[in-house]
Every structure is written in C-alpha cells, then in structure tokens.
Amino acid sequence: MTTAEFKSSLAGAGPASGLRPPLAALWWAAKGNWARAHAIVQDEAGVDAAWVHAYLHRVERDPGNAGYWYRRAGQPVATGPVEAEWDRIVLALHRDEPT
Structure with a gap:
C-alpha cells in the first residue's frame, strides 16, 4: 500500500487488513479515535511503535509521556503541528514497507 492509498483509505470504516500496528494506530488516530490508536501501540515493541506512541501522547498534550x-x-521531540508530524511518520513508515 502506498502512502497515497493509505491516506485514501481514511474514507473507509476501518484500516486495510495486514497493516503493521504502527500504521493501523496512525489510521485510527487520523479518524479521531485516540483510544483505539493508543491501545494498538501500547504493548508493541520497536522504534516505529514507540514513535507513534510518542505522537499520540503529544496529541493528548502529555509532553512528559511523549518525551x-x-x-x-x-526521535527528536517534535515541535511543529501534530498534523505535519502525522504526515512525516506515515511517510517514514511507508518507506520501510516491503515492496
């Protein structure tokens, strides 16, 4: 799935099957379901899940936990708009996807 396809999928009712947990969490975050997004990455290992987890706590306005x-x-602590960070993370995670 390309980044454009991922973003287009936000018009649907649920994320595409087979998405890695960090991307699925970002999908739910974009839909405004912070709790579901957080539940997905809460117990995931790896730096990608940690990055998404940081983003989610930033959205929540919990800078200590985000840090x-x-x-x-x-990753450096993000300081720009959270929407720009969401885009940056989605792009970075798609670069890591197998083709």
Missing part, C-alpha cells in the same frame, strides 16, 4: 516515547523511538 519518554520519543527517547525510546530515537
């Missing part, structure tokens, strides 16, 4: 997850992800 912890940014460190776990090896």
Whole structure:
C-alpha cells in the first residue's frame, strides 16, 4: 500500500487488513479515535511503535509521556503541528514497507 492509498483509505470504516500496528494506530488516530490508536501501540515493541506512541501522547498534550516515547523511538521531540508530524511518520513508515 502506498502512502497515497493509505491516506485514501481514511474514507473507509476501518484500516486495510495486514497493516503493521504502527500504521493501523496512525489510521485510527487520523479518524479521531485516540483510544483505539493508543491501545494498538501500547504493548508493541520497536522504534516505529514507540514513535507513534510518542505522537499520540503529544496529541493528548502529555509532553512528559511523549518525551519518554520519543527517547525510546530515537526521535527528536517534535515541535511543529501534530498534523505535519502525522504526515512525516506515515511517510517514514511507508518507506520501510516491503515492496
């Protein structure tokens, strides 16, 4: 699935099957379902899930918790608009997808 297809899928009722958990969480976050997005990445291992987890706590306006997850992800703490960060994470995670 390309980044454009991923974004187009937001018109649907649910994410495409087979999405890695960090992307599925971002899908739910874009739909405004923070709790579902958080539940997906809460117990996931890996830097991608940690990055999405950081983003979600930033959306929640919990900078202390977000900072912890940014460190776990090896990412700098984001300071720009959360919408721009969502785009940046989606693009980065799609670059890592097998073709």
